[in-house]
Amino acid sequence: MSTITLLGTGTCQIEVERRASSVLLDLEGMYVLFDCGHGVVQRLLEAGVRHNQLEHIVLSHFHPDHVSDIISFLQAGAWSQRDPRTTDIHIYGPTGVQKIIDGLLQVFGPGSLQQPSYKIVVHEITQQQFEIGSHRFDFVSLPPAGNHGLGFTWNGKRYAVTGDSHFHDDEIAFLRDVDLAIIDSGHIEDREIVQLAVSSQAKTIVCSHLYREIDAKQLQAQAAGAGYRGTILVGRDLMSFVI
Numbered sequence: 001m002s003t004i005t006l007l008g009t010g011t012c013q014i015e016v017e018r019r020a021s022s023v024l025l026d027l028e029g030m031y032v033l034f035d036c037g038h039g040v041v042q043r044l045l046e047a048g049v050r051h052n053q054l055e056h057i058v059l060s061h062f063h064p065d066h067v068s069d070i071i072s073f074l075q076a077g078a079w080s081q082r083d084p085r086t087t088d089i090h091i092y093g094p095t096g097v098q099k100i101i102d103g104l105l106q107v108f109g110p111g112s113l114q115q116p117s118y119k120i121v122v123h124e125i126t127q128q129q130f131e132i133g134s135h136r137f138d139f140v141s142l143p144p145a146g147n148h149g150l151g152f153t154w155n156g157k158r159y160a161v162t163g164d165s166h167f168h169d170d171e172i173a174f175l176r177d178v179d180l181a182i183i184d185s186g187h188i189e190d191r192e193i194v195q196l197a198v199s200s201q202a203k204t205i206v207c208s209h210l211y212r213e214i215d216a217k218q219l220q221a222q223a224a225g226a227g228y229r230g231t232i233l234v235g236r237d238l239m240s241f242v243i
């Protein structure tokens with residue numbers, strides 16, 4: 001079975017119910033984490049996955065709310081007595097990800113975050129697509145702030161996660177006709193969420209990266225009135241979809 005689980009649906013804002021935005025893919029037992037901000041490593045365990053089972057982390061961009069728990073994650077791999085890391089960890093991201101990881105290793109000292117028995121392998125993604133194992137992913141530039149969305153096909157269906165994104169034509173194109181879209185709704189207004197739904201016709205849209213409460217029913221009604229045929233949901237931490 002394969003699933004998409006929202007580990008965090010929040011932002012830099014510190015809240016009881018939401019961690020920073022992060023999405024966990026379980027593709028028949030291969031775990032891929034998209035973004036790793038504050039509180040996400042804890043959520044990973046709450047979702048039933050030990051940190052040392054995870055071998056692939058993809059970063060959308062380098063804002064702290066998408067990156068900061070990499071520190072906790074690497075330290076847990078190196079030093080936790082329960083479930084120490086035994087396998088390489090692969091970290092993927094836009095140009096600059098090598099500098100970020102090297103910087104962390106330098107600041108904390110490599111011995112704090114790594115053991116010689118496994119490697120931290122950094123992959124700078126410079127193309128629009130990359131592969132993890134035999135799986136192909138789209139890595140699409142979505143302004144602003146050097147952000148990238150992650151897209152993939154699974155069992156014939158299309159999935160898209162935006163990371164941080166303002167409303168613009170690139171985002172509409174990225175979400176067009178996908179089966180499930182997890183979007184940054186914190187940086188856009190209600191009317192833009194509606195417009196995104198209507199223009200993209202993404203079948204299910206999950207609003208994440210939230211700075212505020214939003215009323216999905218109201219958005220749904222507005223979008224349906226404007227010709228949207230899909231479903232708008234509000235994301236909650238640990239919400240999971242079988243794919």
Ligand SMILES: [Zn+2]
Pocket residue numbers: 011012063065066163164209
């Ligand atoms: Zn963000």
